[in-house]
Amino acid sequence: TNEFAFTDDPFDKMPKLRARLLANENPLGISPNAKEALVKAADLGNRYAWMEFAQLKTLLATDEGVKPTNIMMSPGSSDILMAAADHFAKGGGTILTSTMTYDDLLQRAEKFGAKIKALPMTKDYKFDLPAIKANITPDVKMVYIVNPNNPTGTIIPTAELEAFIREVAPKVPVFIDEAYIDFFEPAERPKLGKLVSEGQNVILARTFSKIHGFAGLRLGYAIAQPEMLKTLHAYTNGEFAVSITTLMAGIASYKDVDWQNHCRAENAKARNYTTKALTDMGYEVIPSSANFILFPIRMKTSAFSNQMFANGIGIQTRDFNGQPYCRVSVGTMDEMAMFMDSFKKVVG
Numbered sequence: 001t002n003e004f005a006f007t008d009d010p011f012d013k014m015p016k017l018r019a020r021l022l023a024n025e026n027p028l029g030i031s032p033n034a035k036e037a038l039v040k041a042a043d044l045g046n047r048y049a050w051m052e053f054a055q056l057k058t059l060l061a062t063d064e065g066v067k068p069t070n071i072m073m074s075p076g077s078s079d080i081l082m083a084a085a086d087h088f089a090k091g092g093g094t095i096l097t098s099t100m101t102y103d104d105l106l107q108r109a110e111k112f113g114a115k116i117k118a119l120p121m122t123k124d125y126k127f128d129l130p131a132i133k134a135n136i137t138p139d140v141k142m143v144y145i146v147n148p149n150n151p152t153g154t155i156i157p158t159a160e161l162e163a164f165i166r167e168v169a170p171k172v173p174v175f176i177d178e179a180y181i182d183f184f185e186p187a188e189r190p191k192l193g194k195l196v197s198e199g200q201n202v203i204l205a206r207t208f209s210k211i212h213g214f215a216g217l218r219l220g221y222a223i224a225q226p227e228m229l230k231t232l233h234a235y236t237n238g239e240f241a242v243s244i245t246t247l248m249a250g251i252a253s254y255k256d257v258d259w260q261n262h263c264r265a266e267n268a269k270a271r272n273y274t275t276k277a278l279t280d281m282g283y284e285v286i287p288s289s290a291n292f293i294l295f296p297i298r299m300k301t302s303a304f305s306n307q308m309f310a311n312g313i314g315i316q317t318r319d320f321n322g323q324p325y326c327r328v329s330v331g332t333m334d335e336m337a338m339f340m341d342s343f344k345k346v347v348g
């Protein structure tokens with residue numbers, strides 16, 4: 001099984017936090033345009049959201065180079081992950097992935113009968129695609145890849161990922177969890193939609209929880225072949241689980257490219273500041289392309305976590321191969337300064 005699990009459950013300590021840096025949320029909040037749309041949506045709360053679904057899917061499909069029928073909306077991407085876990089666990093078989101990745105889908109699939117085969121990452125904490133390719137055996141039902149990866153923040157070069165999908169997807173479905181894709185600079189963002197329009201058996205999972213700041217509002221979607229979406233749909237509560245308020249806010253946020261650029265730039269600034277401050281102290285920070293940073297620490301995870309929380313700083317800790325790590329979400333510059341201040345105190 002995936003050995004990279006939470007070592008602490010910090011959520012009961014949340015109310016006392018000065019800096020909530022444990023869930024990769026957007027510290028800047030939602031777009032002002034999305035707020036306005038939420039208020040307008042209140043007047044439409046009595047209506048089913050048929051037109052709004054169509055409007056958002058058309059926007060997304062146009063940008064991704066797919067058809068609206070290649071898109072299924074959901075209340076957050078977790079629903080897509082869970083549907084895939086349920087479907088591919090049915091009747092047993094193996095889900096192939098790497099160690100040290102997001103394990104919600106994996107844990108669920110394991111609970112419902114799948115075997116999880118998590119291969120070691122490369123030395124620089126990336127998915128080892130050649131190793132995954134070499135392990136595609138007849139019992140493998142699905143490959144799960146997270147790009148950018150959580151918790152390492154690492155990315156797979158786009159050309160390598162595309163070649164991998166073209167080779168593997170004809171044999172076994174490839175699930176790419178792109179929760180953090182919006183943190184790529186727009187010019188460098190992988191455009192895997194074109195592989196879907198080529199007919200490849202790939203499932204892309206997306207969320208508004210990160211750069212759009214919708215973690216509480218709940219909005220996500222899958223991009224895949226229509227037959228695959230139909231299969232996954234059967235394991236969900238249906239698209240109407242997304243409210244008209246969230247949809248209208250989502251449309252406004254999606255169109256507010258200035259807000260997304262602002263959040264991406266602020267994230268990069270605070271991430272660079274924190275990476276440099278930790279590196280200056282002699283810590284080896286894994287280069288991150290997302291809104292969190294992972295680095296090995298020199299204290300036991302429980303002692304470190306307890307002391308950071310006692311200082312009002314919420315972070316996450318994990319043990320991996322006997323090495324303790326801290327994962328800190330990127331907050332505002334003020335929050336990262338508070339984090340560094342407490343970190344220095346705690347590690348002495």
Ligand code: PLP
Binds near residue numbers: 076078102177
């Ligand atoms: N996938 C990854 C890699 C994540 O880190 C998260 C949340 O942090 C999710 C999926 C689920 O996010 P949500 O259900 O809010 O879209």
